[in-house]
Amino acid sequence: MSKTTIPKGGITADAIDATLIADNAISEEHIDATVITASTALTSAPADTDEFLISDAGTIKRIDASLVGTNNFVILGTLTTNNSAIGNLTFDNIFSSDFDHYMIMGFASPSNANEALQFQFRTGSSGSNNTLENVYCHIHNAARIDNNDATGSDIAGEYNAATAKIATHGVQSDSSSANASFQMVLSDPNTNLMSRSNWHGTVTYQNPTNDRHFNGTFGGSTTSNPNATGITFSYSANNIQYGRITIYGVKHA
Numbered sequence: 001m002s003k004t005t006i007p008k009g010g011i012t013a014d015a016i017d018a019t020l021i022a023d024n025a026i027s028e029e030h031i032d033a034t035v036i037t038a039s040t041a042l043t044s045a046p047a048d049t050d051e052f053l054i055s056d057a058g059t060i061k062r063i064d065a066s067l068v069g070t071n072n073f074v075i076l077g078t079l080t081t082n083n084s085a086i087g088n089l090t091f092d093n094i095f096s097s098d099f100d101h102y103m104i105m106g107f108a109s110p111s112n113a114n115e116a117l118q119f120q121f122r123t124g125s126s127g128s129n130n131t132l133e134n135v136y137c138h139i140h141n142a143a144r145i146d147n148n149d150a151t152g153s154d155i156a157g158e159y160n161a162a163t164a165k166i167a168t169h170g171v172q173s174d175s176s177s178a179n180a181s182f183q184m185v186l187s188d189p190n191t192n193l194m195s196r197s198n199w200h201g202t203v204t205y206q207n208p209t210n211d212r213h214f215n216g217t218f219g220g221s222t223t224s225n226p227n228a229t230g231i232t233f234s235y236s237a238n239n240i241q242y243g244r245i246t247i248y249g250v251k252h253a
Helices: none
Strands: 051-056 059-064 073-086 089-091 101-110 115-123 136-145 151-161 164-171 180-187 198-207 212-222 230-235 240-250
Touching: 073 089, 089 240, 101 115, 101 164, 101 230, 136 164, 136 198, 151 164, 151 212, 164 180, 164 212, 230 240
Parallel strands: none
Antiparallel strands: 051 059, 073 240, 089 230, 101 180, 101 240, 115 164, 115 230, 136 151, 136 212, 164 198, 180 198, 198 212
8 A cells, every 4th residue: 555545444533633644735625514504503794803704815814894885874773663653762871972973864664653763862872861851953855746746846944943843844644655754864863073963864754645655854953062872753642653763873984
């Protein structure tokens, strides 16, 4: 038998260790897919310091998850109600010095028609939060069309208001088919850099007057320092019947 030939079964279990494998000898033909499929699954988004292996122009390197893709938006929370009337959708302890900007998107329908969708900042720690009132300057600018094909435009707003309006006019209540859908950018509600917070966004909704459909923009700012730690969404009266709102934190550049 050749000294370089080893019969099948001639190597005992664990007899070969890393010192007996030549450098650069492990190639794709020696790796099975179970290296991945049989490993423990990660059931949540990877942490920033979790690592991947990549080939950088033919050189194997490791890279942190924070550098992979465009993971600049971090989901901070989602609240939902599905045909179960609740007074509000409230996010406590969601704003911090980790972020200066937040992307908020969602929809909400009222339990009764002709209610305005609005938000208020919350201050303090969980369980003792206070709703901040009478500090909102907001404006709404929208185009509309009704069921007679009549069109028009609308501008409305308030200064030092008790709440910040998203849909200024009342939103139609029609089971699960009518809601106010919106997205907005909220800047520095925790006032880490500035002494005021401001926001802007887009909204579309249906009003019960001749089934008017509004599509427009909204925006505003606080007239004093909010130091907000949370935010609550509600209708001007009655409850939210259907709704889902998600808040994302935008990472610092």
